[in-house]
Amino acid sequence: xxxxxxxxxxxxxxxxxxxxxxxxxxxxxxxxxxxxxxxxxxxxxxxxxxxxxxxxxxxxxxxxxxxxxxxxxxxxxxxxxxxxxxxxxxxxxxxxxxxxxxxxxxxxxxxxxxxxxxxxxxxxxxxxxxxxxxxxxxxxxxxxxxxxxxxxxxxxxxxxxxxxxxxxxxxxxxxxxxxxx
Amino acid sequence: xxxxxxxxxxxxxxxxxxxxxxxxxxxxxxxxxxxxxxxxxxxxxxxxxxxxxxxxxxxxxxxxxxxxxxxxxxxxxxxxxxxxxxxxxxxxxxxxxxxxxxxxxxxxxxxxxxxxxxxxxxxxxxxxxxxxxxxxxxxxxxxxxxxxxxxxxxxxxxxxxxxxxxxxxxxxxxxxxxxxxxxxxxxxxxxxxxxxxxxxxxxxxxxxxxxxxxxxxxxxxxxxxxxxxxxxxxxxxxxxxxxxxxxxxxxxxxxxxxxxxxxxxxxxxxxxxxxxxxxxxxxxxxxxxxxxxxxxxxxxxxxxxxxxxxxxxxxxxxxxxxxxxxxxxxxxxxxxxxxxxxxxxxxxxxxxxxxxxxxxxxxxxxxxxxxxxxxxxxxxxxxxxxxxxxxxxx
Ligand SMILES: Nc1nc2c(ncn2[C@@H]2O[C@H](COP(=O)(O)OP(=O)(O)OP(=O)(O)O)[C@@H](O)[C@H]2O)c(=O)[nH]1
Ligand SMILES: [Mg+2]
Numbered sequence: 001x002x003x004x005x006x007x008x009x010x011x012x013x014x015x016x017x018x019x020x021x022x023x024x025x026x027x028x029x030x031x032x033x034x035x036x037x038x039x040x041x042x043x044x045x046x047x048x049x050x051x052x053x054x055x056x057x058x059x060x061x062x063x064x065x066x067x068x069x070x071x072x073x074x075x076x077x078x079x080x081x082x083x084x085x086x087x088x089x090x091x092x093x094x095x096x097x098x099x100x101x102x103x104x105x106x107x108x109x110x111x112x113x114x115x116x117x118x119x120x121x122x123x124x125x126x127x128x129x130x131x132x133x134x135x136x137x138x139x140x141x142x143x144x145x146x147x148x149x150x151x152x153x154x155x156x157x158x159x160x161x162x163x164x165x166x167x168x169x170x171x172x173x174x175x176x177x178x179x180x181x
Numbered sequence: 182x183x184x185x186x187x188x189x190x191x192x193x194x195x196x197x198x199x200x201x202x203x204x205x206x207x208x209x210x211x212x213x214x215x216x217x218x219x220x221x222x223x224x225x226x227x228x229x230x231x232x233x234x235x236x237x238x239x240x241x242x243x244x245x246x247x248x249x250x251x252x253x254x255x256x257x258x259x260x261x262x263x264x265x266x267x268x269x270x271x272x273x274x275x276x277x278x279x280x281x282x283x284x285x286x287x288x289x290x291x292x293x294x295x296x297x298x299x300x301x302x303x304x305x306x307x308x309x310x311x312x313x314x315x316x317x318x319x320x321x322x323x324x325x326x327x328x329x330x331x332x333x334x335x336x337x338x339x340x341x342x343x344x345x346x347x348x349x350x351x352x353x354x355x356x357x358x359x360x361x362x363x364x365x366x367x368x369x370x371x372x373x374x375x376x377x378x379x380x381x382x383x384x385x386x387x388x389x390x391x392x393x394x395x396x397x398x399x400x401x402x403x404x405x406x407x408x409x410x411x412x413x414x415x416x417x418x419x420x421x422x423x424x425x426x427x428x429x430x431x432x433x434x435x436x437x438x439x440x441x442x443x444x445x446x447x448x449x450x451x452x453x454x455x456x457x458x459x460x461x462x463x464x465x466x467x468x469x470x471x472x473x474x475x476x477x478x479x480x481x482x483x484x485x486x487x488x489x490x491x492x493x494x495x496x497x498x499x500x501x502x503x504x505x506x507x508x509x510x511x512x513x514x515x516x517x518x519x520x521x522x523x524x525x526x527x528x529x530x531x532x533x534x535x536x537x538x539x540x541x542x543x544x545x546x547x548x549x550x551x552x553x554x555x556x557x558x559x560x561x562x563x564x565x566x567x568x569x570x571x572x573x574x575x
Binding site for chain 1: 232233235237248255257280281282300319336352358398499
């Protein structure tokens with residue numbers, strides 16, 4: 001599903017722009033997912049040094065998706081992008097089992113951020129196509145997602161390179177966009 | 182999550198459950214009538230497990246099946262080398278076939294993966310020489326020390342490494358983080374299956390950014406330079422790839438050639454801020470019959486007839502007729518550039534523009550190539566094309 005199709009599925013027109021924030025460790029597949037959503041080529045994606053942003057406009061409002069580089073060195077800058085976030089999308093490389101603890105730690109910190117308080121979170125268990133990938137329920141268990149009580153959350157298995165599962169995740173986003181007056 | 186240790190919560194649940202078992206056994210031995218309680222304990226443990234594995238806050242368990250849901254189980258051992266010591270191990274063509282591969286905790290060993298892969302991680306290796314055939318996704322090295330790594334990949338990433346020599350053909354910008362004493366060079370390799378494996382992995386021998394390294398943690402912050410890595414541009418250095426115990430490898434009869442002669446990857450000296458080899462020339466060669474063979478033969482001819490000219494960098498990039506017209510200020514090549522990606526060669530040396538122009542007029546190249554008229558226009562063409570390539574990669 002491209003971004004425009006996603007916009008068209010919104011039941012009512014929000015009165016301001018929607019802001020989605022894509023975070024996760026380096027190599028998780030964030031930029032690949034963003035480019036796939038924008039129906040761009042994903043065979044040559046370079047590691048992100050800063051951030052990427054894609055915007056689509058339809059029916060008088062804009063959807064902005066921010067994809068921030070996940071390298072350890074630049075994670076301290078994530079907080080500069082928190083403000084006014086409507087949905088947090090957290091991407092995990094399901095096949096990099098040695099970094100589950102690291103990604104769990106980063107996610108834990110995000111959940112404590114005031115500026116992201118109550119913001120719904122979609123966790124993508126990405127790279128499900130890979131040989132050594134852990135299934136989503138195993139990742140949910142390891143991240144202790146069931147202990148999240150202050151917001152709506154969901155974990156969605158997917159493959160960013162083919163796009164499979166991404167749409168199901170976005171369908172959840174649609175249902176959980178915060179309502180504004 | 183198997184190997185990262187259970188969370189504290191989880192650990193204590195297990196312990197409590199065991200305690201409960203002992204208590205129940207004790208109780209059971211005293212009052213037979215208390216038996217049903219064991220069932221209660223089992224059910225609550227199961228409910229607890231289900232709770233911990235919930236997939237959403239609303240409690241919904243997705244029953245949807247995906248292409249990976251019913252995948253035939255594979256033996257992970259077939260797609261990993263773990264705890265290898267003092268050995269030479271080889272995966273021959275066709276044995277990995279696009280799977281993910283993991284190389285972990287190996288020491289003083291030679292590892293050759295003569296096949297294409299999807300993604301590769303190399304973790305906690307010391308003193309190893311590792312060859313990884315065309316990798317469709319990323320190769321990620323972490324906690325490696327004193328290793329030589331030869332790889333063709335879409336992405337190349339390192340973190341927490343020391344003294345690694347990387348001979349690479351990388352489609353995007355190689356990146357390093359908290360890595361010191363790294364050396365980068367242009368990979369030189371060939372073996373009969375390589376060309377097909379490159380196709381399977383979606384890689385091109387001409388799309389090589391080996392020298393365009395980005396250091397996330399430069400030790401000279403602010404100066405824009407990094408002392409953490411070195412670019413090795415000369416051809417001689419690449420001939421010696423520093424494999425462990427060449428005698429052992431010799432016995433294996435690798436049927437692969439790591440010499441510059443006959444390399445499937447054109448040798449480039451790499452872009453560097455400091456070194457200039459003379460006049461710059463930009464050569465664009467179009468796809469003919471879905472192949473870049475024409476570019477290959479241009480490079481070959483240049484090598485034999487004009488060895489004094491240096492091939493600094495190569496790129497292969499899909500350019501729309503509109504973009505090409507904007508860059509070259511002519512729409513004379515709209516038909517050619519619609520046939521497939523364009524190979525861009527950056528030559529430097531004495532009279533590079535004239536020499537390249539002359540060769541490009543040879544009948545085989547004449548209608549399928551463009552050479553910038555002046556050094557100035559060569560620079561602007563090369564800059565525009567790298568901007569375009571960069572834009573497509575972000
Ligand atoms: N097999 C497979 N590979 C994937 C998938 N998603 C991403 N990749 C590969 O994983 C690598 C990393 O992807 P990126 O999109 O650069 O990751 P990122 O999260 O943006 O990384 P940073 O920019 O460093 O934060 C690339 O080589 C992708 O091709 C997937 O679902 N399956
Ligand atoms: Mg990225």
